[in-house]
Every structure is written in structure tokens, then in C-alpha cells.
Amino acid sequence: MPGRGIAAAGLRMWPASRRRGQRQGLYLAEGPPALAVPFSTEAAMSLPPCFADRREAGQYLGRHLAGLGFGAAQLGQPPLVLALPRGGVPVAFEVARALDGQLDVLLVRKIGALGYPELALGAVVEGDAGGGGPHTVVNDDPWARRAVDSGSFDAERGRQLDEIARRQQRYRGGKPVPARAGRVVIVVDDGVATGATMRAALEGVRMAGAARVIAATPVGSQDGLASLTAAADEVICLNTPPSFGAVGAFYLDFSQTSDEEALALLRTAPPPAA
The missing domain is CATH 3.30.1310.20 (PRTase-like)
Incomplete structure (x- = not known):
């Protein structure tokens, strides 16, 4: 079943240009253009074989991001959590809640x-x-x-x-996305296959002047994730299996997220930390 045997496949990736030696207990050595290291083998061991649904995946992802220091308390400001609709909204809802962040979508x-x-x-x-x-x-x-x-x-x-x-x-209601300049922005989707949409989103966020640009997803292909490293400061993914088929294979329930569901989550998201 997808997800089994990938305990050490949770990856935290940096562009090679951002080598920092020791960070969060991880040694970043000299390497190729995309550098990937396991960020939490013990935590990855606790992942289910498949996520029950997008919201459960978001709960796991949110806890990992909080542990990596992306919560409002650690950053000193609420991160801006931007979902790629529609499938990214349930995942990002849980991420924003775990981080006391500000939730919105990025079109x-x-x-x-x-x-x-x-x-x-x-x-x-x-x-x-x-x-x-x-x-x-x-x-x-x-x-x-x-x-x-x-x-x-x-x-x-x-x-x-x-x-x-x-x-x-x-x-x-016609309003634009909140300003990204100077913010820590976390772009979230329910999975990364080719990475094309996520990469464009990250580049757009970078052009808007974000202070830090983070890509976060529960599951992704290794090639797709590697393609994001030039556009993001960090790429966070829980499950990076060596053999990747479709994103939906890693969810028990991967039914389409409706506009109504996405809108309901956006309306009910708790406000960011003050």
C-alpha cells in the first residue's frame, strides 16, 4: 500500500545556494542543486500507510511545520498560509490552525x-x-x-x-490576497506531482516580496519536489516515495474538494495569532 516503508522519506529541502551547515539538528553538506535530508525519521515512522483525507494530512503536516519552528510564536508573527485551491484548502486549513497562521488561497x-x-x-x-x-x-x-x-x-x-x-x-468577494511583502509565506497543496503549479505559485510569492517562501505538502514525487528548490527557501514534504504514481493513491478519501467546502473552511478558519 502506498506510504509503507517510507519512514525515512520525509524530506526538508534547501537550495544548495543556502547551505547553512547545522540547522535543526540536520547537517547540510555540499551537494547538488537540490539538497535533501530526512528531517524527522521518528515522526515519519508515525505516518499512516495512507492519509484518511486531506484534513488528516494537514494535521500531520501542521504538526511537522510547528516542530520545525514555523508557528506564530516562534516566528514572532503569524505566517501567511496560502492554499492552492481547491484541493489544497483542507490541508492548509489544518496547517494554519496548527501554526496560528493566516489562511487564504492563492490563485x-x-x-x-x-x-x-x-x-x-x-x-x-x-x-x-x-x-x-x-x-x-x-x-x-x-x-x-x-x-x-x-x-x-x-x-x-x-x-x-x-x-x-x-x-x-x-x-x-473580489478582494486580493493579503499582502505578501515581508511575510513568511507557506504555500500548501494536497500533493506535488510535476510541481508546475506549485513552482509558479512560489515564484509569484517571491516576486511579491515575501521574506521567506516555503513549499509544504503531505506527499510528492522526488522529481517534482526537486524542481521547487530554486523557487523556495525550503521545501517540506512528509512522504516522498521512490515510486510515485498519483497523489490520490496516498489518500483513502481523495474525492474532489468543492467550491462550497473550500469556502466554508475559509470562512470558519480561526483568526491568526495577534
């Missing part, structure tokens, strides 16, 4: 190629209340560069900005 839309919408050329990440953004992330490949030059990229970007505005109205 990210893929920019597809003209005639080939499944081919991601980049993404657009919503702006925030501090006036930052929206931020456009362009993939570093020839397809994306040609599309930008042809003008089709801007047209598709405009359509996705309209969709973000529609979803902002749905989730926040």
Missing part, C-alpha cells in the same frame, strides 16, 4: 499554448493587497519564448487574468 492559472492548451507556456499568479502583481511566470523553453514573441501569450494571459478575477469574486 494560479496556467497559460497554455494557442491550439495546444495542455502545453504550459507559463502561469499567472494573482496580485495582492499590497499592490504586488499579478505576476507572470514564463517557462524557460523555446515554445514559451516563441509564444511570447508572437503575441498569443499576452492574449491567453489576459483570458486567465479574467478567470482569476472571477475566482477572486467567488472566494473573497
